[in-house]
Amino acid sequence: MEVTTHIAIVSVPVYSHLRSILEFSKRLVHLHRDIHVTCINPTFGSPCNNTKALFHSLPSNISYTFLPPINMEDLPHDTHPAILVQVTISRSLPLIHDALKTLHSSSNLVAIISDGLVTQVLPFGKELNILSYTYFPSTAMLLSLCLYSSMLDKTITGEYRDLSEPIEIPGCIPIRGTDLPDPLQDRSGVAYKQFLEGNERFYLADGILVNNFFEMEEETIRALQQEEGRGIPSVYAIGPLVQKESCNDQGSDTECLRWLDKQQHNSVLYVSFGSGGTLSQDQINELAWGLELSGQRFLWVLRPPNKFGIIADIGAKNEDPSEFLPNGFLKRTQGRGLVVPYWASQVQILAHGAIGGFLCHCGWNSTLESVVYGIPLIAWPLFAEQKMNAVLLTDGLKVALRAKVNEKGIVEREEIGRVIKNLLVGQEGEGIRQRMKKLKGAAADALKDDGSSSTMTLTQLALKWKNLSLGVA
Structure with missing residues (x-):
């Protein structure tokens, strides 16, 4: 027996x-x-x-x-x-x-x-x-x-x-x-x-x-x-142990994937801060302006500001996040960007051929998912050990660009626009893309x-x- x-x-x-x-x-x-x-x-x-x-x-x-x-x-x-x-x-x-x-x-x-x-x-x-x-x-x-x-x-x-x-x-x-x-x-x-x-x-x-x-x-x-x-x-x-498929069947996932189907290969920046990360109102404003200034396509999973910078209940949906965006942002970026409230199926998005970069909080699950799918990173650490992860990704593995903060801890719009363009269409981004591709192969082999x-x-x-x-x- x-x-x-x-x-x-x-x-x-x-x-x-x-x-x-x-x-x-x-x-x-x-x-x-x-x-x-x-x-x-x-x-x-x-x-x-x-x-x-x-x-x-x-x-x-x-x-x-x-x-x-x-x-x-x-x-x-x-x-x-x-x-x-x-x-x-x-x-x-x-x-x-x-x-x-x-x-x-x-x-x-x-x-x-x-x-x-x-x-x-x-x-x-x-x-x-x-x-x-x-x-x-x-x-x-x-x-x-x-x-x-x-x-x-x-x-x-x-x-x-x-x-x-x-x-x-x-x-x-x-x-x-x-x-x-x-x-x-x-x-x-x-x-x-x-x-x-x-x-x-x-x-x-x-x-x-x-x-x-x-x-x-x-x-x-x-x-x-x-x-x-x-x-x-x-x-x-x-x-690397990562989720291979979404456990949630949400309408926003279908909308995201349909929108991505219409975009060119490697042309879209995916923006998300993990299952619990949030930004301040000032930082949401700067990120929105930076995305607009970059002229690049983006898919942004947006949450309302939170005084702790992290939410305890990831299922809570009490406010409309779009209310915290700059006036006219959605209209001005219509067609070039898609803003999704609260939650999206990250594994399905990263696996899509239209995604050319990931602006990420450097949480380890998200980092490994980007490696498994070979997506170059913009490192934007928020809390816990995420700054340490950003050092590994930028200085060690050289598969990410790190956004620089000002003296108030804010990443300003010009800096955001600069790193986005560098990653998606710059020479530096091409080198990062090649190194990430090599790391993706090693992850699959492991x-x-x-x-x-x-x-x-x-x-x-x-x-x-x-x-x-x-x-x-």
Whole structure:
């Protein structure tokens, strides 16, 4: 009788993270049909339609459970979304623990794989005497920073943002302090302390699964793997794991694709800031004028301004975003541009031959999707580790142009027009297009079923888990 190997996944209530870890789960059970995955999901409210659509599209050998929503009544009404996520994770830990214990007692559970934001789960594996891994839905460069953050904290004095020289992280390209993730911009803050504490817990993992492929960050991945015998957990590059098809059937998707069908090959700039990113009113104005000044064709997924720069509920549609555009913008750009409110099927858009560039917030899902479809980038980072990703894309891989901000943190219209024209019709853009085309080929090779780098890595892990199910050491 065939033995089913059981793996538990622990997600976090962040749409982009959830999408990534579910793509990993789908890839795992596609390659190994005798593995069953159960996904445990903490929540701070009823899942939105976009989230529900992700789960409804899962194959039968991935099951899932939503934990009871956490009571947030003691928090202010306008609490930052990042705080809501942190509180949800910490208050859900007893529920996660109980769910894992129940699963362990009723199935052949051999490993737990938890999102990199919920490292508190790692000790649960030791308690249950099973393997415990971290799924890291970002770059090996960020992982290096996390693993070496305690060392940097001890050896560098003052604020990172004030340093005159770039910071050297083992195996990575040098990076300015101002481009480090948000929690590192204030070393006296609570977020910085929590960042260091969470990073220390990574060392409890039996391994860290990184959503990237060897050829994209070869030096960084190699440097991490060379340190495995000296305390750093095993690092497995198992990407690029991206959504291949839309889970949502929305009318706006049909409209977008019909409009793109009428455009010339490689002529349209796609503009989107991910599942949660928003711009200020001033920045929306400058972006609109910049798109108009560029004279290029564009497809812009637009959201209303938000005081946090990020929305907690990606399904909320309370306002008409077009009301925040400059007067007459839609009329003046009619035929040359298309503005879509709130949401569009990014994978279908990036796969369309009319798309010649992507003005992107440098979130890792969007970045990998642009690589998989070979779309050159304009890097426009907003928050979290996105500035770090922008450095990798522009200075390291040279597949993006980065828009420069002024002293108020605004990208001005002239700068926007300049980078758009450079990317779509300039000589610099042609070089970027060729490098991205080469990277696209490497990404496709990494996921081939016949012995490619990422596929082989994931298969080796799966065989290890299957042997544990059979009682083979």
